[in-house]
Amino acid sequence: MATSVEGSTSGKDVKSLSAVDEASLEKSIVQRGLATEAEVQACKAHRTKIAEKSKESSPTLLEVMVDAKVLTRSQMVRLLKEKGEPARKLEVPGYQILDKLGRGSMGVVYKAKQLSVDRVVALKVLLDSLAQNKEFIKRFEREAKIAAKLSHNNIVNAIDAGEAGGRYYFVMEYVEGPTIKDFLDKNKTFEEKEAIRIVTAVAEALKHASQRGLIHRDIKPENVILMKDGGVKLADLGLARLTDDEKWGLSEAGMAIGTPYYISPEQVRGQTDIDIRADIYSLGATFYHMVTGKVPYGGDNPSEVMRKHVDPRVQLVPPDHLNTNLSSGLGMVIETMLMKNREHRYSNPDDLILDLKCLSQGESPMIAGQRPESLQALVEGESDGVEGYVAGPSEEQMVELAGIVNNRNTIIATIGMLLAVSVITNVILLTVR
Incomplete structure (x- = not known):
């Protein structure tokens, strides 16, 4: 099974990955949402079968995933380039690097100390391989500028941004604590009262963003941090955009931007006129996962999952049917958030917050469940x-x-x-x- 590789990455580079590198690569692929764990395991099993039948060297996991159309060749090239990226000492004036916290699709995040005020911060640095591309630099700087427009207790706040020695960096508030995803990965679900508290905090963050003309576009469990003191922080504005930026919207027309398990129908369709209701849908999908332990729509691959978000014939299993300990009111709120027709969803975070407050007080929601024609009547x-x-x-x-x-x-x-x-x-x- 031969796979041609675009760009400067050769087939030799693919073969040279060690078992440790491949294991790290598998984790990275799943964390970024490029493929599901099931897809990775299926491709590994297929590669094993090929190896048993062939006397020649077996293909790499990446080659199998490209041939199976789970990954694109360009994604494969980018993954390999990042994996082979040479280490280079990071020095940012005014900051002392303390530790490496993690790595995302665009950058590496470090724990650092801001020397001027002696405080710990999170410092995100654009990957060297991407810093050669003007479009990625522009996107990285745009994330920093968008973050700077926001200042809210439930949002990871921006502090600084700049470039030093060819390294583009973005400094943020340092927040300690696990994400919702960390709990879900351990097969833990959230009690109704606690889930309502967390989702209300995220809804408040969305309200703040909406008032400043912004949509997040990637609300998901991985982007909600649960602080040790009980605080809740919405993170990662890498996909955020201004709702009134028509040029930006048109440049992404037809592109499904978001994470498959939590993406709104209008994002799947690549509509240019998406608004805060898309974030409310994604928050609803996150809410659903928190209280049921399952995503709203599953599937064998991202395309199938996204199709189910859009297809009106595919009905959502009510959350209170999966978890009978949930109140019917909570079920109504989540189902309203997850309406495929956005005209039937909450029109703004204020309405959602109102219903969440009703639930927290043990009362029935005031808005969820009311159809548009009923409200008009x-x-x-x-x-x-x-x-x-x-x-x-x-x-x-x-x-x-x-x-x-x-x-x-x-x-x-x-x-x-x-x-x-x-x-x-x-x-x-x-x-x-």
């Missing part, structure tokens, strides 16, 4: 006979919703009058979108 005062209508929210809920409504100027509220000292009429809070 309520706006017009036609509550009688509307299927799915739930009357009787508390006065406290009404006041809270009304405050959010007035701030956004996009919701019309009709509040019933008190008819007697202890009798409250039915109150209808309506949303016009």
Whole structure:
């Protein structure tokens, strides 16, 4: 099985990988979402069969994965270049490198000390192999600039960025703690109350980003850090973009940008007009995984998974059916977040946060489960006979919703009058979108 390799990486480079390198490569491929663990294992099994039948040298795992169309040749070249990258001492003025924390698709992250203020930070450095490409440099700098627009307790905040000796770096707040993915990898699921607390924190982060015209586009368990003190931080703005940047959007038209298990339908389709509702969908997929231990849609390969996100004939298994300890209200909230038609999802983080607060207080969600036509009927005062209508929210809920409504100027509220000292009429809070 011969595989031609593009670029300067030769077949000899492929063969020269040691068993240790291949093991590291396997982990990197799965962590980046280039392939699933099942796909890697299937390719390894296929390679073993080939080796048993052939007297000649067997192909490498990467060659098998390319021939199986699990990886592209360009992905193979990039992986090999990174693996063969020579070590070069990292020196960034004003910072002392303390330790290597990890490696992503674009850069290596180090634990460092900012000498001027004597504090520990996270320092991300663009890979040398990518620093030769202007497009990757531009993307890396764009990530830093986008991060600098945000300042929120639930977002890993930017500190500094620059270039030193041909090395492009980006300095961030140092956050200690595991990610949601670390728990899920150990087959641990989250209790409903704790999951609601964490997801509410991420929703607050999305609200902050949305108010600044930004969408994250890669909400997933790996990008949510759970701090030791109970704090929650949303990380990795590598795919974030400005919603009103039409040129940027058009340059990515038709490209499925995101992580297959958590990507929104509109991202799968490569639409250019995606908005915060795409992040709400991805957060919903993360929420689903947290409380059920399963992703919303599985599949043998990324293409099949992404097709299921889009295909209206493929129905989501309600989370409270997989985990019967979950409340029906939680199930409604997650299902609303995961509506394939974004018009039926929460239209913004405020609405989602409101329902999450209801759940945390042991109450039913106020918005989830209401179909657009039902909400419109309520706006017009036609509550009688509307299927799915739930009357009787508390006065406290009404006041809270009304405050959010007035701030956004996009919701019309009709509040019933008190008819007697202890009798409250039915109150209808309506949303016009």
